[in-house]
Amino acid sequence: MTPPLLEIRNLTKTFGSLKANDSISLTLGEGEIVALLGENGAGKSTLVKMLFGALQPDSGDILWRDKETVISEPAVARRLGISMVHQHFSLFEAFTVEENIALGLPDMPRAGLAEKARTLSAEYGLPLDPGALVADLSVGERQRIEIVRCLLQNPTLVIMDEPTSVLTPQEVERLFGTLRKLKAEGRTVVYISHKLEEVRALCERAVILRHGKVVETCIPAERTAAELASAMVGGAIANVGRTKRTPTPVLAVRGLDQPAATTFGTSLSDINLDVRPGEVVGIAGIAGNGQSELFAMLSGEELAAKADAVTLLGEPVGRIGIDGRRRRGAAFVPEERLGHGAVPPFDLSDNALVSRHRMSDGTAAPLGFLRHGAARRLAARVIKAMDVRAQGTHSTAGSLSGGNLQKFVVGRELDAKPKLLIVDQPTWGVDAGAAANIRQHLIDLAESGAGVLVISQDLDELFEIADRIAVIAAGRLSPAAPADTLTREAIGLLMAGPAPSSPPSASPPSTSPTHAAGPPSPPPASPAAEHSHAH
Amino acid sequence: MIEAILISVIIAATPILIAALGEVVAERSGVLNLGVEGMMIVGAVTAFATAQITGSPYLAILTAALAGVAMAGLFAILAIWLATNQVATGLALTLFGLGVASLAGESFVGRPGVKLGDIAVPYLSDLPYVGTVLFAQSPLFYLSIALTVGVTVFLFRTRAGLRLRSVGDQPVAAHALGLKVNRIRTLAVLFGGLCAGIAGAQLTLVYTPQWIDGLSAGRGWIALALVVFASWRPTRVLAGAYLFGAVTIAQFHAQAFGVDIPSQFLSALPYLATILVLVIFASNRRFTMVNTPAALGRPFVPDR
Missing domain, CATH: 3.40.50.300 (P-loop containing nucleotide triphosphate hydrolases)
Incomplete structure (x- = not known):
């Protein structure tokens, strides 16, 4: 058997009192597609950041092709052949596609880069116009830039962080085609996703993290999505149901x-x-x-x-x-939790006030004064009702994980009993458990007549x-x-809109x-x- | 007569152009250095003093440039590496520079300065009409034009320029790509200081070869405003600087001819006219948006 491409031994990373990664060990072989599963805050991002050189482990070893390696910065990772497609794309909106690609490839001459990108993107079924301004592109097209940039480096290990959360079903199919082609070429893919059905369809192995530890390694096709989800959460996830209206x-x-x-x-x-x-x-x-x-x-x-x-x-x-x-x-929950739905440096009781202070339900007193006691009680009520994992009403919104903050923001609006x-x-960006919780609350609200x-x-x-x-x-x-x-197909076609934004490539997979x-x-x-x- | 006017326009525009080009580079990297006025006047007094002591205007340009770099270095340590607020730090740098220059220049007040001689380009300076205006100028004029071309090419045609802009646009993403955000920013700020220092040297070696307290007279601020209204494009900065120079000279002549407008208003005219025209320039929102460094003024602290 050939030696593994990458082996991790007892990798540990601590932030303050939180063990984000607690003695994680795993191996990646060549030509594998491996899923990394876990709730928000389970330690996936931390682990991946250490592999990519963006974070340094406190202890533990990384072995690359059986040799102990210190990945001190992203440039080192890149030289090894590790490359990453980020969840929040690291693209420069005001720049062209070609400029964005050039920025990610410091060792490649710029002359002819546009041509190379064009050839490669056609080969992998990822049509791109190198001269286009990123700001004008759809999310799917932006992701193609990241992938093309990543592939131009001829990587041996590709890390993908939630690549499909913004794609249409057709785009997802196309991406899977690309990933399977990479695997066929002997490259290894680490695939992070909350979409368990996709993981079951694509990945031959899944590593499940919980509270910073590897709790299970399995073959996802042999498990149901519900089994995978409960392994991630460490308990069963409620089924979401609905009735007629x-x-x-x-x-x-x-x-x-x-x-x-x-x-x-x-x-x-x-x-x-x-x-x-x-x-x-x-x-x-x-x-x-x-x-x-x-x-x-x-x-x-x-x-x-x-x-x-x-x-x-x-x-x-x-x-x-x-x-x-x-x-x-009416009540509203905007897309952006931090800075739109909640004020990151404010504590939860102040954040409860943010959308409620103009309502006549107790948080506001005459003459524009605020009732902080009422706000604290409101925040405490929301924390309890939505099972928000926070230290208390004095925690700042910014200190909560995405899923917990989202539960809080939704709960704050639900508490007003909107019509x-x-x-x-x-x-x-919310993990399976919290997402199910939020969805159930939305359905319950509708059941109550709103x-x-x-x-x-x-x-x-x-x-x-x-x-x-x-x-x-x-x-x-x-x-x-x-x-x-x-x-899904019918919706996918409608989502793509009446006019396709880019012509199809020679032979999309x-x-x-x-x-x-x-x-x-x-x-x-x-x-x-x-x-x-x-x- | 027209030649003399054109030459004086060039002389008035050159220091603003040089200082603004330096600031374009600094701001494109995401650093707002409001200390241009301070760096400029320290450059001016350094140049004057060097010329007094050594008699060499070229050495004076060199020391002025170094003084500008030293001032910018101070700013970089505070605002980039210690992540202090850029606006406050820049304002402090200007106040500091004005004070230092006033103190250092005290003994030079009233002394005649050394003038940087013009250099006539062979053959070209004999061209009719444009010859003397464009090709028998101070070397700093040639430098300012070369800088305009150089900065444009650097920012938009080289990989290093692309990196610098990326750092000013999205430092977090640039860091993720492995770029040394704060090192690039420091170099950009030092370049800005270098240019501001040279611009200051032009004031005491070409514009008015003498030392008066507060000699820079707000030109550093005009350069700063120019950068914003010119949408961080060097060619527009050139246009703005020359517009400012032209109106400055026009108001001089208007005053000399005894035009019946309060002289205070005339003195304010170059500032008003420049800002007005550049506001109109900047009204193309898409153009401005694409060119504005998105991370301008925000310190970058990598998380470890």
């Missing part, structure tokens, strides 16, 4: 138009949408297709041109701001919780159709229908009923 909208959007507010923004055109009490409506779409703009219009961060473009509980609110809409019974809740990316609108890039999530699903592409919203009449085959087939469900007003 009845009409009368709490939110009605009619002919909403909005030109793009920023240079890199998306214009909204003729958005029509109803959310009825007791139902969960999902909006699918690839990031950057107008989701943030739509959320801003619905929450009142941006005002509509006409008051009746947005109707809340029968009252036109298009010209009313966010506080006014909250007072009328309409609009959530943008409820479980982005309307819930969920904007998400995660199709599995939408199929799990939404009664009806609409798709946003290039600032246009398709009619919402009942979820059980929709297929994907086996699914590519989105370049002319205009998409007609919307799957019968959307005619959608536009008939409720009364």
Whole structure:
């Protein structure tokens, strides 16, 4: 047997009192696709950062091809042949594709780089225009840059951190084709993902981390997703269920138009949408297709041109701001937890105030004074109700892990008992346990008679919780159709939009229908009923 | 007459251009150094003193440049390596520079200075109309034009320039790629100091070969404003600097002709005109956005 490509022995890394990695040992062979699984905060990122030279282990050894190696910085990792595709892309928006690639490849002459990138991207089915400005590209295209940049270094070990969370099903298929080609060439892939079905389909081995330790190594195809998830969490994960609903909208959007507010923004055109009490409506779409703009219009961060473009509980609110809409019974959870949903340096009780201080529910006193006691009780209530793992109401929002902060932010809005809740990316970067918890709360809220609108890039999530699903592409919203009449492929085609953003390459490895085959087939469900007003 | 006016425009524009080009490089790397005025005036007094002592204007340029680098080095230690607030540190540097220059220059007030001689380029300076204006100038004018070209080529045509811009755009991503963010930033800031020092030397060796307290008269601030309004593009900085120079000279002549406008207003005119035109320049939001260093003013502290 050939020696392993990489062996890790008893790798430990401590941050303060937290053991992020506790004596981790594992081996990677050549030509393997290995999944690294674990909840948020299980230590995946820490481990990977040490392999990539961004962090130094406190103790333990890394053996590269049987030789002890110190990876003191990313450049060392790169020289060994380790390269990484980051979850939050390390791309420079104001730069061109070619400039971005050149930055990542310091040892390669710039002359002819664009040509090389073009050839390689065609070879692996990752079409790219080297002259395009990154800011103008979709998330899927941006990921291609990262992958092409990574492949140009001819790596022997490729680390991918949550690569598919932002891709359409067709793009995921295409990515898997690329990864399988890499494996066939004898390269090793470490694949980090929360999407267990993908891991089962792609990876031949899975290493499961919990609280900084390796708790299990298994063959994912031999396990069910539920088994993998419970191994990650160390207990069973609740199943999420839903029931049927009845009409009368709490939110009605009619002919909403909005030109793009920023240079890199998306214009909204003729958005029509109803959310009825007791139902969960999902909006699918690839990031950057107008989701943030739509959320801003619905929450009142941006005002509509006409008051009746947005109707809340029968009252036109298009010209009313966010506080006014909250007072009328709406609640909002924005996509960005840190800095939008919560103020990172504020403690949780102050953060509870942030969205609630204009409500007449006890946190505000006359003359603009605040009731800190009430705020603390509110925060404590949310922490308890949502099982937020925090030291207490005095913990700062920034000190919570992503999943816990998201639970807190969602819980804060739920605590106001809204009649309409609009959530943008409820479980982005949140581990399976916390995500299930949040989803169940959304469904419970709908069960209690409120309307819930969920904007998400995660199709599995939408199929799990939404009664009806609409798709946003290039600032246009398709009619919402009942979820059980929709297929992933149909949604994927709608997500890709009417015009493909890049031509197909010579022979994409994907086996699914590519989105370049002319205009998409007609919307799957019968959307005619959608536009008939409720009364 | 027209030649004389054009030459005086060039002389008025050159120090601002040189200082602003240095600041473009510093800011493109993500560091906002508000100490330009301070570095400039320390350069000016250093140049004057060196010329007094040695009699050599070229040595004076060299020492002024080094003085600018020393000032910038002070800034870099504080604002880059100790991650102090860049705005406050830059303001302190300006106040410090003004004070140091005032103290060091006290004994030079009223003394005649050494003038840096013009260099006529053979043949070219004999060209009709443009010959004397463009090709019989102080060497610092030639340097300023070379710097404009050099900085443009460096920033947008070389890998090192690409790295410098990446550090100013997203230092975290640049660090992840293995770039030495703070080292690159330090070099950029030192270059800014070098340019500010040379710009100061131009003031005491070419513009007004004498020492007066507060000689730089806000030119460092104009250079700073120029950088922002010129969207961090060297060629626009050139245009802005010459606009400023032109209006400065125009108001001199207007005052000499006894135009019936308060002289205070005329003195303010170059500043107003420059800012106005550059604001119009900067109204193309997409252009500005693409060119603005996204991480400007934010210290980078790598996590370990």
